[in-house]
Amino acid sequence: MIYKCQKCGFIHEGEMPDGYYCPLCHSNFSFFQLTQKEEKVYNRKTISLDNPSIYRIDEKCINCGVCSKTCEKIVNVKCDGDCIKCGQCILTCPVGALTPKYDYNKVMDYINDPEYIVIAMTSPAVRVGIGDAFGYDPGEFLEGKMVAALKKIGFNYVFDTTFGADLTSMEEAYELKERLEKNEVMFSSCCPSWVSYAHLYHPEIIKNISSCKSPIGMEASIIRNYYVKEDNLDENKIIIVAVTPCTSKKQEIINTDCDICMTTSELALMIKENDIDFKSLDDEKFDSINGSSSGTIYGASGGVTLSVLRVLYNLYTNRDLTSDEVSIVKKDFYKEIKVKINKNIIKCAVVSTMANLEKILEIKDNFNFIEVMNCMGGCINGGGQVLMPQNEKEAITKKRTKGLFNDDVNPYIKYPYKNPIIKNLYEDFLDKPGSKKALEILHNK
Ligand code: SF4
Ligand code: SF4
Known part of the structure; x- marks a missing residue:
């Protein structure tokens, strides 16, 4: 059967399941009409078996071609052989045939082996996405319950990746200051799908991408190179697990200090399979490593820029940047x-989606800093989040963004350089942003 969306012309091949929505214009299935065989038939996207981020359950696939369309039209990846591991096709597949490549069973094996110390570090967007699996309103900020669930599952430590985000802002602001002095535009580096896209289609701008590792990369390096020694833990028995909204991080962490990456949707499965009643959990707090609210807002589009600007402003003026x-x-x-800042205007652009990136590249020289995220609205819409109705995507994005930015109100915990753990880390180990040690373990070569 071939159906055509009467609103935008999208062709759907295969059965039309109840509740189907158009992946391009988000109209519901009543807008689709049976059409003739001669209409263009879309082929499904090739997902290679060694893709570390996504997996297709062949038995479920109805060969509708939505994944190809998503990849081509929404993600802007035109060649079937290319994949930037963003997982957006998981979110739009109408029958759930695409999933993140599951790694949470490996994590459970380590948790069940008393020889290992298993450390979770949670990305900001997980706390405003996990509630979708347990009947909460979209965007509800469930940090305390998320930490409690991870502890109940059996993680030995639960740390917050907002700490890694604070560290990224410290290092990225330092790097931006150097590039401003050379009059060079700098792009953010924390979205691995965007970095993959640049490697595939824009190798000429790689030199302008910040050398900073992502928050996950930085935090895992610090845990392995510093905290393990401080706490006298056996480095060979430590398993570091990133819990993220992002399927692309599964590729990013290969051969790094982070051992396993699991998504928000995998965490939801883990909670259910461990028979944990999520709603009845009392809030718990992170163990010693956590960040400021500048780290929390990394999860939504614009958050990285604001955080980096706060540190940059302080570097030049020794004052705190205020919202006004x-x-x-x-x-x-x-x-x-x-x-x-002093007499200079620092001009930044914030883009999400690679189609918008293509447009900003045409005017990139108008800016000093460009934040780029592959997923619409930032990490809150990563391919590893719990599935959401695509026709409500815009409203849910707003609620998740609000959930994170509501945390960014207390001026005392707002600035990365005021985070006592960050201050102590520089005093005791790293010396200063951009130091030899910092370049060695926090930056990409
Ligand atoms: S994987 Fe999903 S989106 Fe892709 S063709 Fe199969 S059913 Fe359609
Ligand atoms: S993960 Fe992203 S880039 Fe890869 S096939 Fe899916 S939509 Fe395309």
């Missing part, structure tokens, strides 16, 4: 963020 000194203007396909 930041101009944020929504443009047609990006957000413009400007801050005046």
Whole structure:
């Protein structure tokens, strides 16, 4: 059977399940009409078996071609052989035939082996996405319950990746200051799908991408190179697990200090399979490593830029940047963020989706810093989040963004350089941002 969406012309081949929505314009199935065989038939996207991030359950696939369309039209990956591991096809597959490649059983094996010390570090967007699996309103901020669930599952330590985000802001602001002095534009580096996209299609701009590792990369390096020794833990028995909204991180962590990456949707499965009643859990707090609210907002589009600007401003002025000194203007396909530092205006652009990236590249020289995320609205819409109805995507994105930014109100825990754990780490181990040690373990070569 071939159906055509009467609103946008999208062709759906195969059965039309109840509750189907158009992956392009989000109209519901009533807009689809049976059409003739001669209409173009879409082939499904090739997912190779060694893809570390996504997996197709062949028995479920109805060969509708939505994954190819998502990849081509939404993600902007035009060649069937290319994949930037973003997982957006998981979110749009109408029958759940695509999933993250599951790694949570490996994590359970380590937890059940008393020889190992298993450490979780949770990305900001997980706490506003996990509730979707347990009947909460979208975007509800469930940090305390998420930590309690991870401890109940059996993780020995639960750390917050907001700490790694604070560290990224410290190092990235330092790098940006150097590049400003050379009059070079710098792109953010924490979205691995965007970095893969640049390697595939824009090798000429790789030199402008920050050398900073992502928050996960930085935090895992610090745990392995510093905290393990401080706490006298056996380095060979430590398993570091990143819990993230992102399927692409499964590729990013290969051959790094982080051992396993599991997604929000895998965490939801883990909670259910361990018979944990998520709603009845009392809130618990992270173990010693956590970050400021500048780290929390990394999970939503614009958060990285604001955090880096806060540190940059302090580097030049020794003062705290306040909200009324930041101009944020929504443009047609990006957000413009400007801050005046001494006599200079620092001009930044925030884009999500690779189609918007292509447009910003044409005007990149107008900016000092460009934040790029593959997923619409940032990590909150990563391919590893719990599935959501695509026709409510925009509203859910707003709620998840609000959930994270609501945490960014207390001025005392707002600035990465005021985080006592960050201060102590530089005093005791790293010396200063951009030091020899910091470049060695926190930056990509
Ligand atoms: S994997 Fe999903 S989206 Fe892709 S063709 Fe199969 S059913 Fe359609
Ligand atoms: S993971 Fe992203 S890039 Fe890879 S096939 Fe799916 S949508 Fe395309």
